[in-house]
Amino acid sequence: MSGPYTESLNRLIEQFGKLPGIGPKTAERLAFYILKARPAEAIMLADAIRDVKSRIKRCKICCNLSEEDQVCQICSDQRRDRTAICVVEQPKDVVNLEKTGVCNWVYHVLGGHIAPLEGIEPDDLTIELLVDRIRIGNLKEVIMATNPDIAGDGTALYISSVLKPYGVKITRLARGLPAGSTIEYASGKILTDAIIGRRQLQ
Ligand SMILES: [Zn+2]
Secondary structure, three states, X not given: OOOOOOHHHHHHHHHHHOOOOOOHXXXXXXXXXXXXXXXXXXXXXXXXXXXXXXHEEEOOOOOOEEEOOOOOOOOOOOOOEEEEEEEEOOHHHHHHHHHOOOOOEEEEEOOOOOEHHHOXXXXXXXXXXXXXXXXXXXXXXXXXXXOOOHHHHHHHHHHHHHHHHXXXXXXXXXXXXOOOOOOOOOOHHXXXXXXXXXXXXX
């Protein structure tokens, strides 16, 4: 027993304490909340955690989050403009761009950005799958919506050089986005301006 309570309660406190932004006091409070909760309620939380780990996969087309081995909601939406692909770093960016209500394109989720110092090389991202999609053709535009910071800019430039042989128009979100900020936390208004004012990269 490593804590002041019983073994299983200590274990729950320890697990809550690993979550981001949860200190020891909050971890304890959450654990006691679960202890007092109706069994069905506690089981629902446990099931939700288990389901998210076992059922959420990557979309076969765009690498966004998807249930089971399916194609994600956006890729399966027939009203989407498939001649434009918006490239983002992570699934949360898709959510925030979609909130603007001005995007009708499809996406490609890279799974991060190129950062050699952190050991993240181009091969660690889904760039090859993106190239495969572009090779199929029928594309008018690739919108680079990686974060407006050094790593995001570098990633956008790298990808645009990889895509150059395919002759597709490549744009980058406009600089209304503060340098060093993230797509994830940009406000809807700023993001909308950046989408509308996107400029050609090559
Ligand atoms: Zn998809």
